[in-house]
Structure formats: C-alpha cells, structure tokens
Amino acid sequence: MHTASFDKLCQQVATLKQHAEQFDKAKLFAKNRYMQAQPSLFDRGVFTTKSMKLVDYVLEIEDEVNTLPPLDRRHAHNYALVRIANQVQAVFNVIKSTPIWEKENKSTYKPRHKVTNQTAPYQHAVKKIIQPAHELYDELKQNHEFERRLVLMVEECKLKMQNVGPIKAKAINLEILALHGRLGRCRKAISATEEKIQQVEKQQLR
Template identity: 75%
Template sequence: MQVNALEKLQQQVTSLKQQAEQFDRAKLFAKNRYMQAQPSLFDRAVFQTKSMNLVDYVNEIEEEVASLPPSDHRHAYTYALERIASQVQAVFNVIKSTPIWEKENKSRFKPRPKQAVYKQAVKKVMQSSHELYDELKQNHEFERRLMLMIEERKMQMENASPAKAQKLNLEILSTHARLGRCRKAISATEDKIQQVEKQQLR
C-alpha cells in the first residue's frame, strides 16, 4: 500500500511540476503589487523555499520525495509522506484558486477534475483521525509501560549486588532510549492528527 501510494504521489508531483511551469510562464503575479511585496507564497511551516515561482516549491517537494526515510521506519516515513502530500495540496490550491489562471487557461487546463485527482492522492497517504487516535493511544500505553519498567529496575537496584546493579543500570539506560523514541512518536502522531483535522476543516 505504501509503495503504491508513493508511486501515485510521484506521478502527481511530476504532473504538478508541469502545471507549475505553465503557471509561472503566465507571470500572473507580475502586475500584482501585493503579491510582489510578499517574500514567499507559502508559510515557512509548509515550505522552506522563499520564492514567487511555484516551480521552486515543486523542486522542494521533489527533494523531499528523494530523501524519504525507509518505509520500515513507519512513523518517520508516514509523517514525511503526509508532509509531502500537504505540500502538493498547497501548490495545487494556488493554481486552482487563481481566477485569472482559470480564465486564461480554461481551454487547456481543467482545475476541477485535477483537484479530485490530487485529493485522492492525498487521501491515499493520509491516515484517518480515527486510526491516528488509536495509534496515539497505543503509544501512550507503551510510554506508560516503559516508565513502569524504569521504576521497577530502580527499585531492584536498591538491594542488588554491584554486578547486578550495573546490569540493571544498563537496562534503565536502554529503556530510557526506547522511552525517548516513544515520546518522539507520540509528538509525531499528535502533529499528524492536527494536519488531518486541518484537512478535514477545509
């Protein structure tokens, strides 16, 4: 499923780049003083790029796709994929929401059918809020168990021999590392929930 979603997204990015190049060639912002005064088309939370050319943002998307983490790193992979999906949607929103662009290109550019295609692509890589809340619940339960394990090892150390205490201390350190990864996963899931809920409010 992840591979198919990724391939679909790559196809959408290729298509989006062609449309962004067409959009930029039309120079729709050239006579708009407000737009020309802006340092960037998008918020820094969505793109690192600062430009008034859409194709520059699609280039950033391509770099994000090229540097995706391995798919077996599920949390990082899903989070990165969702960020890319939101970037794709953001660029497409500029194209479809510009009336001049629609008017000048309605004969060769059909925004509504394309919008459906992009929404479908985004939907394939976005988890539903229900699934994410289940994931968050599981991560919080895992966090609780790890904290209990650490407390148990600390109690055992009080009456342990030096050799046993050293072993328990190593286990505590290892469990702390797992706890840190767990908490990062919790933060990532919470961010994903916010992203999905923002998409649903649009």
C-alpha cells in the same frame, strides 16, 4: 521497495509540476504590488523554500519525496507523507485560484478546464497512502499528551501528600487512584490506536 500508491504519488507530483510551470509562465502576480512585495508564497511551516515561483515549491516536494524515510521507519515515513500532503494541497490551492488572479490582472491567459479534474488524482494518491493513517497519528499524539498530563497530575498529588495530615492525605490518595484509573484507560486507548496504525500500514505495504 516502493508501493503502487507511492509510484502514483510521484506521477501526480510530476503533473503538479507541469501545472506549476504553466502558472509561472502566465506571470499572474506580475501586476499585483502586494504579491510582488512578498518574500515567499507560503508560510515557513509548510515550505522552507522562499520564492515567488510556484515551480520552486514543487521542486521542494520532489526532494521530500526522493528523501522519504524507508517503510520500516513507519513513524518518520508517515510524518513525511503528511508533510508532503500539506505541501501538495498548498500548491494545488494556488493553482485552483488561477481564475481569481486572471481577473485581478485581466490577463488573456486561460487555464485548461481539465486542471481541476487533473489535480484530483494527486489528492487521491496522497489520501490513499496516509488516510486514515494521519488521523490515527493525530489521535495517538493527543492520547500521549493526555497520558503525560495525567502522569504529572499523579506526581503533583504525591508531592502534596508529603505536607498534609492523614485526613487530607486520604482524600489525595483517592484522587491518585482515580487518576490511575484514567491513566489506565488512556494507555488502553494508546495501545488500540497503535494496533489500528499497524493494520493500516500493513495494508499500505501490500
């Protein structure tokens, strides 16, 4: 079942596709040797597509939207939305730079002034779905990494205790207790962040 925000995102991706087609028709890279020598417009970390046509990347975005994981797989669903948001922003940035390429080519192609105003809604549509969820996921990821490091530090301290005398062992034991205190606070932070994520996702499902 799709949310209103998801439907809005689909509409805005369709609008983005129209602007990408307009950009491609203008052939703004045609006179630029550097761009013509490039195998791809974007980094592989953002798109798997390799093309010098902007619309090809929007087609990949459409595929990502069409294969979006279901809402009950919330982690995968939100991760996919963040990826889509990054892809949309990347294409939008190229469209936004149209005047620069026009100047480069001294082209007669003139984009409609409404492009900037019309591109704002898909930024808003994406943000409505993933904000502040993606920030919370970043926070959760950082907390889990911190938890992992603390657990490793505790294990290292336990190994040290096997080869030291009683005085040194006592000092290491105090260090372990301190690490457990930090670990406990870290896990509380993880639980608090997970609760916030659940609240955000419940709001998205309304």
